[in-house]
Amino acid sequence: METAGRDERDDRDPRLETIASLGESAVLARVLPRLVSGDAALLGPGDDAAVLAAADGRYVVTTDLMVHGPDFRLAWSSPHDLGWKAAATNLTDVAAMGARPTALVVAIAAPPSTPVVVLEGIADGLRDGLERLAPGAGVVGGDLSASTVLTIAVTAFGDLEGRAPVLRSGARPGDTVAHAGDRGLAARGLRLLFDRATDASGEPDPVAAAHVRAEHPIEVAAQLAPAPPVAAGVAAALAGATAMLDVSDGLARDALRIAQASGVAIDFVGASLGGDPRLALAGAEDHGLLAAFPPGVALPEPFTVVGRVVAGEPAVLLDGVDVAAIGWDPYAGWDGRAG
């Protein structure tokens, strides 16, 4: 009341409230009720730390930072997209161990001028992403800091439920190689955005992005708010997967990681990869799961066979030919800027 000049204007339109005008405590009071702590939280936000259940005496931990500019652009992604994607990418890393995701902690650094509705949108995206991809999981803690660059740091936790973790190093010659999730769709979405949602100087353009998203909702959503097959991680572990990882850098580069960790070669069947094997192998950020299974195992949904593990020096093959020798570099990545 005493600072009526500034606060009254803010009161008239909540969209104008910023972190600076509202203050950290009031911001948290607006944001935290949008989140749930989830089933594993023995103690949620509000003390110096949270306490989580680990029924089998172990827990899975992974962490990841998303930074405005290199990792996302507010001209393309809505705040809801950011929260959703931050949840999805971390949940997939937990799933890739064969674990069930249980909880996240989320630390956000943002300019003081950031509208509070942006933080509310991020919280809503986190909540909705968790609800869709890992029901029962929640956000148990967080931190809000000031920075000139919007930055979202997520640490995710998972429960192995008594199982051994599925590592990258267990693939054996003869195993079936299977994949769950999109192949190249997120890269197609990113190319659409770079080609058609930037202005003359190459800067992201929000109006053009909205048009591209309306015309190509599936491709653009795969890039900005992916829905990876998180539940397939536990299903793969139960089916006996010998190796597994999250495909964040493209099928070829991530398959090479399994090959190197396991001391084997991975031979993809081109016909299993769709009409554009190059895109399928090199497109990044789909966050599917790539796994090896003992031969003859009935694959859990939605895994499909894409190749097999063969003996030999660590390498990635396409129909028996080393991909490094087929005239294009699948390890170089495939994004909107490189055809």
Place this chain on the structure above:
Amino acid sequence: METAGRDERDDRDPRLETIASLGESAVLARVLPRLVSGDAALLGPGDDAAVLAAADGRYVVTTDLMVHGPDFRLAWSSPHDLGWKAAATNLTDVAAMGARPTALVVAIAAPPSTPVVVLEGIADGLRDGLERLAPGAGVVGGDLSASTVLTIAVTAFGDLEGRAPVLRSGARPGDTVAHAGDRGLAARGLRLLFDRATDASGEPDPVAAAHVRAEHPIEVAAQLAPAPPVAAGVAAALAGATAMLDVSDGLARDALRIAQASGVAIDFVGASLGGDPRLALAGAEDHGLLAAFPPGVALPEPFTVVGRVVAGEPAVLLDGVDVAAIGWDPYAGWDGRAG
């Protein structure tokens, strides 16, 4: 060899190597060997996620972001300081629950032009801070991203070893209020830096900072590389502490948090707070532990009595008088810019 021009120069002087010139994989190969995974790591870095032991079926989790500018300045802090402080502040939050710190995950966002020696220094500071403050704890995972602003996100884990967590809400009238750690020392260090290690335009000056640190090593180290009494957290829990928290915002502000959570008042004894009670109550970032103990309990080292819990509306008192009524605002904080 083929890009001799740039790489040869880098090869001559490792101090010139940057994240961009070396590449993420090579940077991680340089940084990771400087860290240990610690006793709780069942699976350390290298897969999609780590796996940690939780012997009693629960684990404590806290997360915190440090951002260049608001939280630290490279003109004042060495990379080693940054790693040390990132460890120390998170370890204290774990300790404040009465838990033994077991591990950290660390996500760093840095400009591609950042010298690799900066990341090596941060890693060394993390390792040394853990070794000194929480022997047996280690770094089990991380992430390296690009940003225009150096940002360090740490998530820390702890083991309650079968005990109940010590919350903020358990203080009862009649309890002894005790504190372990520095009181106002970090704020004095920050004031020295603001007063004597900034240039004419107010920007941090590294040469002046080195001089100030040489003249006032204790105060400046308390600000830049604090050594909070982490082990005292478990000791307090074992002694029956009824409430506890990490004092990051000053004794008065943090005591008010216990008062509000517990529905009591905290009455500090001025004579117990040293020669400058105002500084002791308002100085931030000491990261000591403030706890309530049942009356008559033998306090574990290095806790000392600073007051008692009294019945009444949530408030902080100094010798029986509400601090809000003594002519200065201990909740406003005390830093180098406000005397």
